[in-house]
Amino acid sequence: DAKTTQPTSMDCAEGRAANLPCNHSTISGNEYVYWYRQIHSQGPQYIIHGLKNNETNEMASLIITEDRKSSTLILPHATLRDTAVYYCIVRVLRDDKIIFGKGTRLHILP
Amino acid sequence: EPEVTQTPSHQVTQMGQEVILRCVPISNHLYFYWYRQILGQKVEFLVSFYNNEISEKSEIFDDQFSVERPDGSNFTLKIRSTKLEDSAMYFCASSPTAGHGYTFGSGTRLTVV
Numbered sequence: 001d002a003k004t005t006q007p008t009s010m011d012c013a014e015g016r017a018a019n020l021p022c023n024h025s026t027i028s029g030n031e032y033v034y035w036y037r038q039i040h041s042q043g044p045q046y047i048i049h050g051l052k053n054n055e056t057n058e059m060a061s062l063i064i065t066e067d068r069k070s071s072t073l074i075l076p077h078a079t080l081r082d083t084a085v086y087y088c089i090v091r092v093l094r095d096d097k098i099i100f101g102k103g104t105r106l107h108i109l110p
Numbered sequence: 111e112p113e114v115t116q117t118p119s120h121q122v123t124q125m126g127q128e129v130i131l132r133c134v135p136i137s138n139h140l141y142f143y144w145y146r147q148i149l150g151q152k153v154e155f156l157v158s159f160y161n162n163e164i165s166e167k168s169e170i171f172d173d174q175f176s177v178e179r180p181d182g183s184n185f186t187l188k189i190r191s192t193k194l195e196d197s198a199m200y201f202c203a204s205s206p207t208a209g210h211g212y213t214f215g216s217g218t219r220l221t222v223v
Contacts, residue, residue, distance in 0.1 A: 034211065043114075043201045044145075044153060046211030093209030096166035097143065100153040 003027070004088045009105040018075040020104050022088030025069040030092050033064060035073045036100070037084040044087070044100070047073065083108045112136040114215035116202050122221045123192055131187045131218045133202030142185045143203040143212060144177065146170070153201070159185065160208075192222045 005023040012018040024033065034049040048055055048062045050071075055062045061074040075082055087103040115134040123129050135142050144156040157167040159177055176188045185204075189196055199219050203212040 032209070036211075038153065041199075041217075043203070043214030043216050044212075045214065049211060096141075096158040096160070096208065097155045097168075098212065099155060100145075102152060 003031075003090045004101060006086075006088050006101070006104045008102070009107065011107045011109055012075075012078050013109050014080060015077055018078040018082065018106060018108070020073040020075075020086050020088075020106065021070065022073070023070045024088070024090050027068050027090050028092075031090045032093065033062065033068075033071050034089040034091060034098065035060070035062065036087045036089065036098075037082075038087070038103070039081075039084040047086075078106075078108045080108050080110060082106065112213070114202055114204055114213050116200075116215035116218050118218060119216070120219045120221070122223060125194055125222055126191050129189050129192055129220065131189075131200050131202075131220070133185045133187070133215055134183055135185055135202065135204030136206075136213055137183070139204035139206050139213070141165075141205045141208060142177075142179070143205075144187045145201045145203065145214075146198040147201065147217075148195075148198045156187070189220075192220075194222050196220060197222045 032049050032051050035047040036044045038044045047059050050062045064071045085103040085105050087100050117132045142159040147153045155168050157171045158165045174190045178186050199217045201214050201217045203214045205212045
């Protein structure tokens, strides 16, 4: 019962912006969009989350469409260290867990 | 930057033995979690813990598993009688509030032989 759909894999050239899409067409009004990533063999790492407004932090920007049915995570200047699996997750704040899907495997190419 | 610390980094155990995986969450965090990842597979939720009790658990978290916060700083996962299929990377996580992003530890690789 996947709430999100992401491409299996993507490539991006080092130094360019990496734009990772996520579809969440059945998102409900109180569900937030979260992004995590997992660099090989490490624990997942929280990146950013948002409800409907675009968000930016030191790691990335999150662009959510006006109808909230999709979003894009933007890594503005990708480096080789950004090679990882990126997970888009929707959840309500009171959920006692996050559920990981298969994510998008992002390869940053030198 | 505060970290979630997990020990040991790698544990090898005989099938049927009990193991305890240890985690030190970030000190002002109130919500605690265990996840596991079998090699090549998805990260799977096991259990969440808040206010000294389990708040949610998955179907994986059966009677062989238990969690404890024995002293206000450590958060442990016990597997009573390990099976070969328990071999996985186990990740501990914590968060200050339910809606905040989780901070994960670097994991314990459990190998059951």
